[in-house]
Amino acid sequence: MNLILVTFIILLAFTSYYFGRKKALVIQSSQRLTALPKFYGYYLAAWCAAPALIIFVLWSVFEPSIVKTFILQDYTDQNLTKNELQLIYTKVKALAVGTYTGNITNFLDESANKYIQLKGIANSAKVAIILAILIFSLSFAYRSVQKNDRMREPVEIFLKWVLFVASLGAVLVTIGIIFSLLFEAIRFFQAVKIFDFIFGTHWYPAKTFVRDGQPDPELMKDAFGAVPLFAGTFFIAFIAMCVAIPIGLLSGIYLSEYAGRGVRKYAKPIIEILAGIPTVVYGFFAALTVGPFVKEIGNAMGLEVSSESALAAGAVMGVMIIPFISSLSDDVITAVPQNLRDGSYAMGATKSETVKKVIFPAALPGIVGSILLAVSRAVGETMIVVMASGLAANLTMNPLESTSTITAQIVVILIGDQQFGDPKTQSAFALGISLFIVTLFLNVIALSVVKRYREKYE
Amino acid sequence: MSKIKAENVNVYYGSKQALFDVSIDIAEKEVTALIGPSGCGKSTFLRCLNRMNDVIEICRVEGSIKMDNLELNSRKLDVVRLRENVGMVFQKPNPFPKTIYENVAYGPTIHGIAQSKEEMDQIVETSLKKAALWNEVKDRLDEIGTGLSGGQQQRLCIARAISVSPEVILMDEPCSALDPIATAQIEELIDDLKKEVTIVIVTHSMSQAARVSQKTGFFHLGKLIEFGPTDKIFKNPDNQQTQDYITGRFG
Ligand SMILES: Nc1ncnc2c1ncn2[C@@H]1O[C@H](COP(=O)(O)OP(=O)(O)OP(=O)(O)O)[C@@H](O)[C@H]1O
Ligand SMILES: [Mg+2]
Numbered sequence: 229m230n231l232i233l234v235t236f237i238i239l240l241a242f243t244s245y246y247f248g249r250k251k252a253l254v255i256q257s258s259q260r261l262t263a264l265p266k267f268y269g270y271y272l273a274a275w276c277a278a279p280a281l282i283i284f285v286l287w288s289v290f291e292p293s294i295v296k297t298f299i300l301q302d303y304t305d306q307n308l309t310k311n312e313l314q315l316i317y318t319k320v321k322a323l324a325v326g327t328y329t330g331n332i333t334n335f336l337d338e339s340a341n342k343y344i345q346l347k348g349i350a351n352s353a354k355v356a357i358i359l360a361i362l363i364f365s366l367s368f369a370y371r372s373v374q375k376n377d378r379m380r381e382p383v384e385i386f387l388k389w390v391l392f393v394a395s396l397g398a399v400l401v402t403i404g405i406i407f408s409l410l411f412e413a414i415r416f417f418q419a420v421k422i423f424d425f426i427f428g429t430h431w432y433p434a435k436t437f438v439r440d441g442q443p444d445p446e447l448m449k450d451a452f453g454a455v456p457l458f459a460g461t462f463f464i465a466f467i468a469m470c471v472a473i474p475i476g477l478l479s480g481i482y483l484s485e486y487a488g489r490g491v492r493k494y495a496k497p498i499i500e501i502l503a504g505i506p507t508v509v510y511g512f513f514a515a516l517t518v519g520p521f522v523k524e525i526g527n528a529m530g531l532e533v534s535s536e537s538a539l540a541a542g543a544v545m546g547v548m549i550i551p552f553i554s555s556l557s558d559d560v561i562t563a564v565p566q567n568l569r570d571g572s573y574a575m576g577a578t579k580s581e582t583v584k585k586v587i588f589p590a591a592l593p594g595i596v597g598s599i600l601l602a603v604s605r606a607v608g609e610t611m612i613v614v615m616a617s618g619l620a621a622n623l624t625m626n627p628l629e630s631t632s633t634i635t636a637q638i639v640v641i642l643i644g645d646q647q648f649g650d651p652k653t654q655s656a657f658a659l660g661i662s663l664f665i666v667t668l669f670l671n672v673i674a675l676s677v678v679k680r681y682r683e684k685y686e
Numbered sequence: 687m688s689k690i691k692a693e694n695v696n697v698y699y700g701s702k703q704a705l706f707d708v709s710i711d712i713a714e715k716e717v718t719a720l721i722g723p724s725g726c727g728k729s730t731f732l733r734c735l736n737r738m739n740d741v742i743e744i745c746r747v748e749g750s751i752k753m754d755n756l757e758l759n760s761r762k763l764d765v766v767r768l769r770e771n772v773g774m775v776f777q778k779p780n781p782f783p784k785t786i787y788e789n790v791a792y793g794p795t796i797h798g799i800a801q802s803k804e805e806m807d808q809i810v811e812t813s814l815k816k817a818a819l820w821n822e823v824k825d826r827l828d829e830i831g832t833g834l835s836g837g838q839q840q841r842l843c844i845a846r847a848i849s850v851s852p853e854v855i856l857m858d859e860p861c862s863a864l865d866p867i868a869t870a871q872i873e874e875l876i877d878d879l880k881k882e883v884t885i886v887i888v889t890h891s892m893s894q895a896a897r898v899s900q901k902t903g904f905f906h907l908g909k910l911i912e913f914g915p916t917d918k919i920f921k922n923p924d925n926q927q928t929q930d931y932i933t934g935r936f937g
Contacts, residue, residue, distance in 0.1 A: 489743070567780040573741055574776075575793045575846065576769035585792070590783050 229351060233284065233358065241277035244366065248272035248373055255376050263380035268373055270383045275369035278386070280362050287354050295346050299339055409664065412657035419651045420452045425658060428453015431621035431632075433641055433652045452655055454662065456623040460538070460631040461663075464613060465606040467542025467627060468549055472606075473599060475546075476553025480595075483554065484561040485583055496558070503551040507611040514544035514616035526628055534618070539627040541617035545609055552602045560594030561587060593677050600674035604667040610635035634663045689714040689854065689884045690735060695749035695759075697730050697739065704730045708749075708910045710903060717876060717885045719895035719916065722905030723931065728888040731905070732856050734758075735886065736772040737765050753854070770797050773847030777859040779839035781831035781846070786823050789831040789842055790814060793850040809849055817845035818875055837868025844875060848883070855879065857887040861894065873898050892932060896920050904928045 251272075252265035261268075299320055300313055308316070316336075322328035323340035324347075373379075417425070430450045479499065483492055519540040526533030564587050572582040588595075610633075618630030619640050632640075641656040690712040697705040705727045712718050720728045730739070737758065739745040751758040758768060770793070781789050790810045793799075800806035810827070814820040819841040823834070831842055840860060847855055857876075861869040876885055876898050889895050895902055896916060903913040904925070912919060912928045923929045 565780070567776060567778055568782060570738065570741065570776060571780040571782065571843070571846075572792075574736060574738060574769060574774035575796065575850070576766045577792075577796050578766060581796055585796075586782050 230284075230288070233355065234281075237277055237280045237284070237358070237362070240362065240366075241273040244272035244276045244369075245269035251373055255373075259376055262376060262378045263383075267379040267383050270386075271379045272366070272369050272373060274383065274386045275365045276362065279365045280358050283358060283361055284354075287357075291350050291354075295343065295350065298346055299343055302335075302339060302342075406664070409657050409661045412654050413661045416651060416654035416658045419654070420448050420658075424449045425452055425454050427455065429455045429623055431456045431637065433637070433655055448651065452651070454634075454659065456621040457632060457634045457637055457659065458662075459623055459625075460617075460621065461607055461633040461635075463625065463627075463631060464538050464542045464545065464617060464633055465603060467539060468545035468606045468609075469599070469603060471543050471546025472549040472553055472602060476550045476602075477557055477595065479550070480554040480557035480561060481583060481588075484558045485579065485587065496555070499551050499554055501551075502548065503555075505548070507548065507609065508615075510544050510548050511611040511615035514540050514612050518544055519616055522628075531628060533628045534630045536616060536618035536630040537628050538617050538624075538631045541613050542627070544616060545606055545612050548609070548612070549602045549606055552605060553598055556598030556601070557591070557595045560591045560598065563594070564590045593680060597674045597678035600670050600677065604670035604674070607670070608635060608663065608667055610639060614639050634659050638663075687714045688712065689753065690886075691752045692731075692734070693750045693752075695731070695734060695747065695751060697727070697734065697748070698746045699742070700744045704908050705734075706908045710910060710913055712884065712886060713901065714884050715880055715882070716901060717880050717887060717899040718901045718903065719899035720886065720888045720903050720905060721890070721892065721895050721931070722911075724890075726905040727908045728905050729858050732774075732858055732886060732888055735854070735856055736769050736774055737763070738774065740765065766797075770850050771852050772854040772856060773850065773852035775840070775843050775847050775855065775857045775860045777862055779836060779843050779863065781834070781839050781842050783830060783832050785828045786814075786831050786834070786842060787827040790845050790849050792846060797850055799850060813845040813849040814842075816848055816875075816879070817841045818871060819845055835868075837864045837871065840864060840868065840872065841875070844872070848879070852883060854884045854886065857885065859888050859890060862890065869894070892920075892934075904931060906931070 246269065248271060249265045249269035252261055252268035255261060255268075256265070296317055300317060303313060303316060316339075319328060319330065319336060320339045320343050323332065323336060324343045428449060430453045432451050483496055483499075487495060515536070519535055519537060522537055522540045522543075523533040523535050568586055568590060569582060572586045577585070613633045613636040617632065617636070619632055619636060620630060621632045621637060622629055624631055638656045638659050641652060641659075688711045690710075692708060692710045692712075695705055695708040696703065708727075708731060720731065722728055733739045734747055734751055735753075735758070739747055747759055749759060753768075753772075757763065782792065784792075787810055790813050791800075791806055794806060794809050800809055811820065811824075814823065819838060822838060823829075823842075831839065834842060840863070844855075844860075861872055864872065873894065876887065879885060887895075887898065899916045901914065902916045902919040904911045904919065904923075904927075906927055912923055912925045914924075919928060920932060923932065
């Protein structure tokens with residue numbers, strides 16, 4: 229039903245576009261047009277589609293809650309809690325569409341009938357109102373077209389609003405996500421002291437921390453200390469950067485300064501393919517190939533290596549990040565003005581001296597920016613850690629032991645059964661928001677560094 | 687006495703020929719000006735003299751260019767040594783984004799000219815003095831070179847070029863980005879420098895060529911049309927095209 233309605237509105241809008249354009253051509257024979265003929269078409273189409281679609285959306289948003297209010301009116305005298313009311317409403321809806329399987333009371337049956345009836349009324353009303361609006365707005369717009377009013381400005385204003393609504397939507401979604409994170413995190417911090425979370429060194433969220441039916445703050449203190457996770461996150465990111473920075477940077481320098489046009493044309497896309505490999509693939513590569521390999525080598529050298537090691541995860545993560553650094557630093561280095569190179573060569577500097585003493589320092593801020601972006605990418609990486617470095621939050625600085633990260637723990641917490649309102653579930657939000665703050669911080673620094681670099685050369 | 691002797695130089699960018707059989711004799715400790723309409727190959731020729739055309743992948747140079755009887759257009763030539771001896775100043779000032787001191791010390795460091803910190807300080811000071819910049823920057827040698835004014839930057843580039851005491855300095859329109867006062871300063875500088883160095887300067891300003899140079903070469907469409915003493919070229923050229931260009935009738 230809704231689909232038909234929307235399709236109808238859109239088809240009508242297309243038709244009015246062609247109609248408006250044709251009308252403009254007719255007007256043209258007797259008067260001067262106020263805009264290109266297509267603007268007449270856009271004008272009609274916008275007036276046709278926009279009001280009807282806006283009403284349609286608003287209706288669809290508010291209809292369910294209005295119907296619900298009507299249905300639940302009959303239950304107000306029973307003194308029910310919010311949850312019970314919600315349950316009843318779910319049952320009524322299920323009964324109405326015929327998927328209900330419990331036993332049917334008279335009262336429920338009655339409500340279901342009422343629900344069906346209400347829905348029917350609402351649907352017809354919706355169609356009627358939208359048709360009325362279509363007729364009204366189209367005739368209004370057609371009148372303007374006939375009078376040969378100014379067409380360009382309204383269309384431009386309309387487009388401006390369309391763009392505004394789109395960006396508003398994006399901003400609102402972002403704000404919504406941040407607030408829901410914050411909200412749950414605050415609830416978590418009501419149960420667990422923020423101090424214990426930030427400075428505690430034990431992370432065992434699976435531990436029972438209920439004593440006599442009540443969460444015990446003393447026990448909780450030992451369950452939600454995030455230090456091992458932060459340490460693990462930065463440790464693995466550090467290993468990753470130890471792999472990615474040298475290789476990425478050197479290949480970036482090679483591509484931008486040394487490689488001939490032919491090599492560059494093929495090498496750059498190939499390196500960038502690395503960035504397109506899904507992280508799960510890296511994950512099982514780390515878990516099944518690199519992990520056992522590291523263990524074997526370690527054992528051969530007489531070292532104790534767990535099969536899930538921070539080293540394996542970090543190294544593979546580093547490989548994943550290479551293309552970020554190489555490609556970004558290649559761009560930054562290429563952007564260093566040619567006349568600096570010329571100046572250096574003309575002084576008799578060799579290529580490597582020029583790279584080392586002029587180009588690299590000139591590109592350094594941009595390179596630092598790209599490295600920071602890569603770090604925030606490493607900090608946020610999940611899959612590789614989950615698969616290759618284990619889930620036990622050890623506080624360790626030994627790359628051969630397994631350790632865990634913030635992202636991996638969020639996965640652990642939210643996999644399987646979970647209860648809303650449980651501190652364990654809520655802790656995922658607290659972790660999420662701390663991760664968000666860390667990466668936000670890194671990104672802000674990276675962007676400001678890159679921006680300062682741009683200003684220097686433009 | 688002849689410093690550089692070019693014979694039948696042909697330069698190609700890919701398949702496009704930019705210079706045709708250019709032969710020229712550049713005298714020692716004189717200023718030689720190269721003039722001609724845009725795109726006629728002046729910069730291309732200048733870049734042959736310190737092998738900067740090597741930097742351009744598609745560029746190919748044929749012919750013989752001898753400096754003090756050393757063949758420059760030869761595979762065996764040590765380009766690093768050559769460029770130590772032949773400095774270059776570009777059209778757009780291009781100081782490195784380093785301190786003023788580091789800019790001037792760049793060449794001496796690369797070529798291992800200074801043995802001690804004191805010696806380096808001395809080189810930097812002399813070079814800046816010769817470039818008539820010392821008084822303006824002596825209190826802020828550790829500021830970034832790119833923070834100077836355009837004219838100061840160009841003089842810094844000149845200081846950078848003379849820091850390794852080259853025998854030849856090539857200048858490609860060194861004043862085109864500068865105002866008349868800065869231009870006058872640089873021209874004065876050129877006058878001073880020619881006591882010790884051979885200078886080849888490309889310029890679009892007839893009056894500048896007339897003021898600073900002893901010899902002038904006129905290029906047109908990749909050919910050296912006329913070459914001779916500046917006085918003669920400007921007062922009584924042999925070639926009609928030269929005459930037309932100098933009097934502003936084409937170009
Ligand atoms: N890097 C290059 N690649 C291809 N062709 C080039 C290159 N540099 C110069 N050329 C060509 O060579 C010819 C001579 O150029 P050149 O730069 O020497 O002229 P010019 O006399 O210095 O001109 P201007 O006075 O404008 O600086 C021009 O036709 C130009 O198109
Ligand atoms: Mg030029």
